Amino acid sequence: MANQRSVTITDNATGKSVECAVLEGQYGAPVIDVRKLYNELGMFTFDIGYGSTASCRSAITHLDGEQGVLLHRGYPIEQLAEHSSFVEVAYLLVHGELPTANELAEWEHALKMHGMTHEHLSRFYSGYRYDAHPMSVLTGVVGAVASFYHANTDIYSNDDRLATARRVIGKMPGLVSKIYRYQSGLPFVYPDNARGYVENFMYMMYSWPTEPYVANPVAVRALELLMILHADHEQNASTSTVRLAGSAETNPFACIAAGIATLWGKSHGGANEAVVTMLEEIGDAKNIRRFVDRAKDKNDNFRLMGFGHRVYKNYDPRAKIIRKACHDLLEDMNLNQPLFEIAMELERIALEDDYFIERKLYPNVDFYSGLIYQALNIPTAMFTCMFALARSAGWIAQWNELMSDPDFRIGRPRQLYIGAAERDYVPLAER
Ligand code: SDX
Numbered sequence: 001m002a003n004q005r006s007v008t009i010t011d012n013a014t015g016k017s018v019e020c021a022v023l024e025g026q027y028g029a030p031v032i033d034v035r036k037l038y039n040e041l042g043m044f045t046f047d048i049g050y051g052s053t054a055s056c057r058s059a060i061t062h063l064d065g066e067q068g069v070l071l072h073r074g075y076p077i078e079q080l081a082e083h084s085s086f087v088e089v090a091y092l093l094v095h096g097e098l099p100t101a102n103e104l105a106e107w108e109h110a111l112k113m114h115g116m117t118h119e120h121l122s123r124f125y126s127g128y129r130y131d132a133h134p135m136s137v138l139t140g141v142v143g144a145v146a147s148f149y150h151a152n153t154d155i156y157s158n159d160d161r162l163a164t165a166r167r168v169i170g171k172m173p174g175l176v177s178k179i180y181r182y183q184s185g186l187p188f189v190y191p192d193n194a195r196g197y198v199e200n201f202m203y204m205m206y207s208w209p210t211e212p213y214v215a216n217p218v219a220v221r222a223l224e225l226l227m228i229l230h231a232d233h234e235q236n237a238s239t240s241t242v243r244l245a246g247s248a249e250t251n252p253f254a255c256i257a258a259g260i261a262t263l264w265g266k267s268h269g270g271a272n273e274a275v276v277t278m279l280e281e282i283g284d285a286k287n288i289r290r291f292v293d294r295a296k297d298k299n300d301n302f303r304l305m306g307f308g309h310r311v312y313k314n315y316d317p318r319a320k321i322i323r324k325a326c327h328d329l330l331e332d333m334n335l336n337q338p339l340f341e342i343a344m345e346l347e348r349i350a351l352e353d354d355y356f357i358e359r360k361l362y363p364n365v366d367f368y369s370g371l372i373y374q375a376l377n378i379p380t381a382m383f384t385c386m387f388a389l390a391r392s393a394g395w396i397a398q399w400n401e402l403m404s405d406p407d408f409r410i411g412r413p414r415q416l417y418i419g420a421a422e423r424d425y426v427p428l429a430e431r
Contacts, residue, residue: 007032009041016041026069029060043395044414050308054235056243056405059208060093060397061234068314072232073097083367086227087111087197090393093232094165094400107166108197114170115191115200118148119121125182134179134382135264143257150251161400164252168396177204180382198224201389204375219376222329224370229318230387232394233365234311238262238269242395246402247411248315259395260388266305272373276380279339279346288346296355301392304350306367313360322368329363329375340371 005022018040024030031054047053062071070077154160189204207213225412242259263269
């Protein structure tokens with residue numbers, strides 16, 4: 001490979017070697033292209049949890065875990081959080097560039113035009129128990145949307161993929177708000193297209209049939225900020241699930257449903273709900289040390305929810321922004337939130353503790369977000385639905401990028417087999 005940077009992998013048992021190209025991106029670690037490894041060396045790579053594995057090439061989001069950097073299409077998350085809107089960030093993720101005024105107006109109009117769902121879809125909610133976990137409902141109803149957009153969606157048509165992106169982003173606010181309405185015994189609310197995207201969601205969540213609904217602009221801005229911060233995050237577990245499902249040429253709504261199912265786990269998006277449950281369990285600052293000690297105890301499977309990250313070995317840039325937004329919101333709304341005080345004291349104690357310092361465990365996006373959702377009267381059980389609402393923009397942008405990759409092929413990992421050697425069947429009478 002003249003002039004091509006490469007690494008050589010040699011099997012010292014056979015002396016056989018294979019030279020693998022090293023591919024370099026705009027930022028981040030270069031990658032070793034091991035696609036020919038099995039054919040030339042008869043071996044697989046082994047990487048449980050994919051800590052050292054790049055599953056794809058992507059131009060959407062870049063993370064620098066050491067520096068705590070997050071870029072969407074090259075734009076720093078801090079600048080998008082301060083100057084942009086969720087609808088504009090969703091456009092950026094899907095299209096790759098910030099929209100002009102006309103493009104933004106057309107995009108916003110298209111999302112509104114896709115804000116409704118087939119009336120029959122509303123019947124799905126009543127099939128759930130009144131107290132079903134909202135993420136189980138969201139997984140089901142988003143999967144059900146696939147039944148309305150299947151035969152008429154050509155996943156190999158760029159136009160159809162962009163239409164799908166508008167449908168997913170346009171419909172998620174209605175799908176999520178209906179969960180709250182159903183579980184609250186309230187009638188479903190149709191979108192009001194005179195309202196902006198985030199305000200419309202709050203209208204569909206909280207409006208009262210007999211009263212005019214006036215949104216609190218401070219609350220709308222706080223939710224808009226959270227949605228910007230949750231929109232995309234490189235190849236996390238749920239995005240990787242969406243990509244793997246998409247690689248099988250699955251219906252895109254079914255791919256998003258698979259992503260929602262993955263996000264539900266408390267190691268991933270479910271952590272925002274688990275953080276508030278943990279803070280409520282701590283109950284008082286005097287109990288913090290006991291919980292920190294439990295988190296350090298290898299015999300206790302308790303972990304500090306909202307702490308640690310596979311990529312960030314520095315403060316999650318989103319958590320920094322959310323912590324300040326949480327402080328400002330509580331002040332603006334004149335809310336006394338004892339859990340926020342406990343969270344800040346827990347952060348202080350943990351960040352001074354060698355266990356967390358040595359392992360580079362910092363607050364992540366989920367540590368403070370739940371406290372803002374709580375201040376916005378969102379039920380704790382719906383916090384991860386809020387994460388999914390925002391992340392649907394990133395998921396569908398990543399799906400679209402996967403489907404337009406010239407090297408598109410089905411994802412099919414291999415394994416290290418450690419099971420029984422071949423043996424003959426033993427008849428029941430002889431066992
Ligand atoms: C999200 O990937 C993404 O980008 C995800 C996300 C996104 O936007 O999509 O950012 C959203 O999912 C954020 C993470 C939310 N999850 C939590 O807050 C749950 C608590 N965190 C942990 O479970 C954990 O930190 C993970 C799951 C987030 C990361 O796990 P890793 O990378 O597999 O880390 P690890 O288990 O290898 O931990 C390394 C060490 C271990 O100790 P040792 O074996 O070295 O002694 O750190 C310890 C772990 O025990 N550790 C923790 C801890 N997290 C890691 N110890 C106590 N409390 C914790 N929270």
